Structure formats: C-alpha cells, structure tokens
Amino acid sequence: MPRIYLSPPDISMQDHASVDAVLASNWVAPVGPHLEEFEKTVASSVGVKHALALSSGTAALHLALQVLGVGQGDEVICPSMTFAASANPVRYLGAEPVFVDSERRTWNMDPALLEKALQERSAIKAVIVVHLYGQCAEMGKIIELCRKYDKPLIEDAAEAVGASYQGWPAGSMGDIAFFSFNGNKIITTSGGGMLLSNHQEWLSRARYLSAQAREPVLHYEHREVGYNYRMSNVLAGLGLSQFSDLKRRISAKRAHFEAYKAAFDKYQNVAMMPIQEPDEANYWLSCLTLSGGVSQRDALIAALETEDIEARPVWKPLHLQPVFDGCVCYGGQVAESLFAQGICLPSGSGMSGAERQRVIDAIISFLNEGFRS
Ligand SMILES: Cc1ncc(COP(=O)(O)O)c(C=O)c1O
Known part of the structure; x- marks a missing residue:
C-alpha cells in the first residue's frame, strides 16, 4: 500500500x-x-x-x-x-x-x-x-x-x-x-x-x-x-x-477532521484540536492531543510509521528552540503541554476515504492495545 x-x-x-x-x-x-x-x-x-x-x-x-x-x-x-x-x-x-x-x-x-x-x-x-x-x-x-x-x-x-x-x-x-x-x-x-x-x-x-x-x-x-x-x-x-480549487480542498480537509473526530470520540485519552467556528477554519492539518505525554505521542507516531503513515508532533514552541535560547517568553506552559501531547495527522486534500480509514484503523488499534511505553 x-x-x-x-x-x-x-x-x-x-x-x-x-x-x-x-x-x-x-x-x-x-x-x-x-x-x-x-x-x-x-x-x-x-x-x-x-x-x-x-x-x-x-x-x-x-x-x-x-x-x-x-x-x-x-x-x-x-x-x-x-x-x-x-x-x-x-x-x-x-x-x-x-x-x-x-x-x-x-x-x-x-x-x-x-x-x-x-x-x-x-x-x-x-x-x-x-x-x-x-x-x-x-x-x-x-x-x-x-x-x-x-x-x-x-x-x-x-x-x-x-x-x-x-x-x-x-x-x-x-x-x-x-x-x-x-x-x-x-x-x-x-x-x-x-x-x-x-x-x-x-x-x-x-x-x-x-x-x-x-x-x-x-x-x-x-x-x-x-x-x-x-x-x-x-x-x-x-x-x-x-x-481556483480552494473550496474543494477546504471541504476535503474538513471531512478528514470530522471523520477523525467521530472515530476517536469515545476514547477519553484523545481529543481533536478545538475548532471554535467549524465553517471558518480551513482545516489545513487535523491535529489531536493524546494524554500521557511525550512517550505516548512518540509511540503513536512510531506505530503509524510502521503502517507507512506519516504523522508529526505539533510545532515545538519557539521558546524551547536552541536558536531562540534566552528570548523572553510570556507564559509558555500551554504551548509546552500541547507540544508534549499534540500530533498532526495526515490531512491531504487528495487523501481518499480508504486511506483515511487506514489512518483511523491504525490509531484505534494503538488506542485499543492500551498505552505502550
Ligand atoms: C506559520 C508559518 N509561518 C511562516 C511560514 C513560512 O512560509 P514559507 O515556507 O513559504 O517560507 C510557514 C510555513 O512554511 C508557517 O507554517
């Protein structure tokens, strides 16, 4: 595949x-x-x-x-x-x-x-x-x-x-x-x-x-x-x-987000990124947070990788980046916790329903097997 x-x-x-x-x-x-x-x-x-x-x-x-x-x-x-x-x-x-x-x-x-x-x-x-x-x-x-x-x-x-x-x-x-x-x-x-x-x-x-x-x-x-x-x-x-194809792309990406949300709804340790006004986002990337910290985040990304599915941690906060060492940061704990728990999922506007189901199945099998260390 x-x-x-x-x-x-x-x-x-x-x-x-x-x-x-x-x-x-x-x-x-x-x-x-x-x-x-x-x-x-x-x-x-x-x-x-x-x-x-x-x-x-x-x-x-x-x-x-x-x-x-x-x-x-x-x-x-x-x-x-x-x-x-x-x-x-x-x-x-x-x-x-x-x-x-x-x-x-x-x-x-x-x-x-x-x-x-x-x-x-x-x-x-x-x-x-x-x-x-x-x-x-x-x-x-x-x-x-x-x-x-x-x-x-x-x-x-x-x-x-x-x-x-x-x-x-x-x-x-x-x-x-x-x-x-x-x-x-x-x-x-x-x-x-x-x-x-x-x-x-x-x-x-x-x-x-x-x-x-x-x-x-x-x-x-x-x-x-x-x-x-x-x-x-x-x-x-x-x-x-x-x-000229932008509207179709937004609909396709929104459909990915909604399918992920519906599939993971019953899992208490997973939450999709909160979207405040569904008609206004462009759903560029669907992201979720997984409770359990960095080790669980990385374990899920690794599990997806074994199925040849690309996923990534959300952006690493810039106040933690070595290049910006010493820069002032107001707060920082929210970004740090999102980074520890957040994952970007496949969200391509050309991704088919069958491919999306492959991603969903792989995540659900990870969740059903329980948290791995
Ligand atoms: C939030 C944000 N700002 C700036 C950029 C820079 O854009 P570019 O890659 O076109 O230079 C990107 C993406 O790459 C981005 O995601």
Missing part, C-alpha cells in the same frame, strides 16, 4: 495545463501577466487592495518587518507555538522576538499575555499573530490591543489561506499579512508566498525591495540593498489554478 503523507501537494490535470500554458507564453521569469492576475485574484478574494507575489512566506514576513521599520534593538511579539519561520525574519533584521504563549481554546496567541507583554515592554515595534493549522487567532481582542498600544499587526496567515474569523478572511485583518504557498500548504506554487495590505506605500516599497531595489531608470541603479524575492510567472500560473 502506498505511503500516506501528512500534507502532500495536490496537483491536478488543470494545474498541468495551466503551467504548460505559461511555458508556451514564454513568460517564465519573475514578471508577466499570470503574476499580475494571481495577485489581483488573491487580493480581491481576501478583500485587500494590494498584493505582492513572492518566493516564500518567509520572504513576505522579512519584507513586512522591513517596511514597518523593524531593526536593531527592536522587539517583535510572536506566538511561541508556531514554525520557526514566524520568528526567523525578526532576527534577519537584528531585532529580537518576544514570545507569547497560546490559549487552549484555539492554540493561538493568548490575548491576555499579549496585553501583559505590550504593557511591560517599550521596545516592541510590531506584533506577529499566527493562525495555527488553519484556525484564526482571537483577532477581535488582538486587533483591539494593537490599536490600544499603537503597534502594527502582522498577520502570519501562512497556514490559513481560505480561513476566516467572524466573516473576515484570513489575510485581511492585519495591517499587513502574508500567505505561504509552500509544497505542504492547502494550495501550493511549489514554494511561494504573498504579501497583502491596504497600505499602498508599504506594498510599493516591498515590491521595490523584492526586485533588488532597482531604481526606475534605464540603466541598473541601486541605492539600497534589495532582495531577489519575486515569484516566477510560471509558479503564478500554478497558483492561479490551485487557488
């Missing part, structure tokens, strides 16, 4: 046709009509005025921080429970991340601890909020706090394309926001990202920096250090095709 992956790319014949059409057009560099169309399509679907397609979500965050003026000596708030790419660009600019723990309701940044950090620290230059595994953070409170303390809010919606919060699409709520189209995301351009904002001057500056900071003159003139961060027009063609 073929291996079941966590979240593999889901590439259709329509994607092949779309990429072939771009190649035939000969617009293969990071410039061309598909790029413009991809930016316009995503911006209008999210409801923001400006979008910039880039080579990765990490590049998008780097540019977002830069246009907000983050630099040496500044601090930037970031949730602890996230991928390292949510904080690495803070360090590219010589600033320091300040981590904030999760709340149990959504696994996202705890607004009460965010307020404590904002109250206590004068060096905070910006706040990064992350929508973990495709469920939005408590944005009402977080936006209110950022306004109260007059700090710009960067929305890391890397995992949340197609999700929303009280009707507001992910990517439309921060002062500046970004998506990732990495190979494991709900839609992919192999690698890629998009920066979104209603602030035209920020996105113009990001556009300029993303293309080697070239001055608008005939010859090559540069007054600042720039980056080679633009997305290729070929990949924008793939992105357009993938984006």
Whole structure:
C-alpha cells in the first residue's frame, strides 16, 4: 500500500495545463501577466487592495518587518507555538522576538499575555499573530490591543489561506499579512508566498525591495540593498489554478477532521484540536492531543510509521528552540503541554476515504492495545 503523507501537494490535470500554458507564453521569469492576475485574484478574494507575489512566506514576513521599520534593538511579539519561520525574519533584521504563549481554546496567541507583554515592554515595534493549522487567532481582542498600544499587526496567515474569523478572511485583518504557498500548504506554487495590505506605500516599497531595489531608470541603479524575492510567472500560473480549487480542498480537509473526530470520540485519552467556528477554519492539518505525554505521542507516531503513515508532533514552541535560547517568553506552559501531547495527522486534500480509514484503523488499534511505553 502506498505511503500516506501528512500534507502532500495536490496537483491536478488543470494545474498541468495551466503551467504548460505559461511555458508556451514564454513568460517564465519573475514578471508577466499570470503574476499580475494571481495577485489581483488573491487580493480581491481576501478583500485587500494590494498584493505582492513572492518566493516564500518567509520572504513576505522579512519584507513586512522591513517596511514597518523593524531593526536593531527592536522587539517583535510572536506566538511561541508556531514554525520557526514566524520568528526567523525578526532576527534577519537584528531585532529580537518576544514570545507569547497560546490559549487552549484555539492554540493561538493568548490575548491576555499579549496585553501583559505590550504593557511591560517599550521596545516592541510590531506584533506577529499566527493562525495555527488553519484556525484564526482571537483577532477581535488582538486587533483591539494593537490599536490600544499603537503597534502594527502582522498577520502570519501562512497556514490559513481560505480561513476566516467572524466573516473576515484570513489575510485581511492585519495591517499587513502574508500567505505561504509552500509544497505542504492547502494550495501550493511549489514554494511561494504573498504579501497583502491596504497600505499602498508599504506594498510599493516591498515590491521595490523584492526586485533588488532597482531604481526606475534605464540603466541598473541601486541605492539600497534589495532582495531577489519575486515569484516566477510560471509558479503564478500554478497558483492561479490551485487557488481556483480552494473550496474543494477546504471541504476535503474538513471531512478528514470530522471523520477523525467521530472515530476517536469515545476514547477519553484523545481529543481533536478545538475548532471554535467549524465553517471558518480551513482545516489545513487535523491535529489531536493524546494524554500521557511525550512517550505516548512518540509511540503513536512510531506505530503509524510502521503502517507507512506519516504523522508529526505539533510545532515545538519557539521558546524551547536552541536558536531562540534566552528570548523572553510570556507564559509558555500551554504551548509546552500541547507540544508534549499534540500530533498532526495526515490531512491531504487528495487523501481518499480508504486511506483515511487506514489512518483511523491504525490509531484505534494503538488506542485499543492500551498505552505502550
Ligand atoms: C506559520 C508559518 N509561518 C511562516 C511560514 C513560512 O512560509 P514559507 O515556507 O513559504 O517560507 C510557514 C510555513 O512554511 C508557517 O507554517
């Protein structure tokens, strides 16, 4: 039986046709009509005025921080429970991340601890909020706090394309926001990202920096250090095709989550990640927590591996990562306990019902055999 992956790319014949059409057009560099169309399509679907397609979500965050003026000596708030790419660009600019723990309701940044950090620290230059595994953070409170303390809010919606919060699409709520189209995301351009904002001057500056900071003159003139961060027009063609399939992907992923939830409901030692508003998450990854700590978590992952099924622990909190040793963290125990107990399950939008049943059967047989050490 073929291996079941966590979240593999889901590439259709329509994607092949779309990429072939771009190649035939000969617009293969990071410039061309598909790029413009991809930016316009995503911006209008999210409801923001400006979008910039880039080579990765990490590049998008780097540019977002830069246009907000983050630099040496500044601090930037970031949730602890996230991928390292949510904080690495803070360090590219010589600033320091300040981590904030999760709340149990959504696994996202705890607004009460965010307020404590904002109250206590004068060096905070910006706040990064992350929508973990495709469920939005408590944005009402977080936006209110950022306004109260007059700090710009960067929305890391890397995992949340197609999700929303009280009707507001992910990517439309921060002062500046970004998506990732990495190979494991709900839609992919192999690698890629998009920066979104209603602030035209920020996105113009990001556009300029993303293309080697070239001055608008005939010859090559540069007054600042720039980056080679633009997305290729070929990949924008793939992105357009993938984006048109987003609704089906969300439904497929939601069906996986609901099937897992129904199957594990009667097991007291297992709980699915709490989803607050089922119609608003994009269900990028279905996650569960298993009581019993790290040894049980790892035993279940190993048991799935013997059936050729890929599963992984949830993100290791950034305040525990050696690279961020010494960084301040507000709270931390919730993220630590989620890490000790949390597992991401196969959630591909192309995973069949039969494959999903293989995953469910393997987990149930692990649970029925009781906890192994
Ligand atoms: C929460 C989060 N932020 C940022 C990123 C970075 O995106 P990329 O891989 O496109 O650079 C990712 C994913 O990879 C992510 O999951």
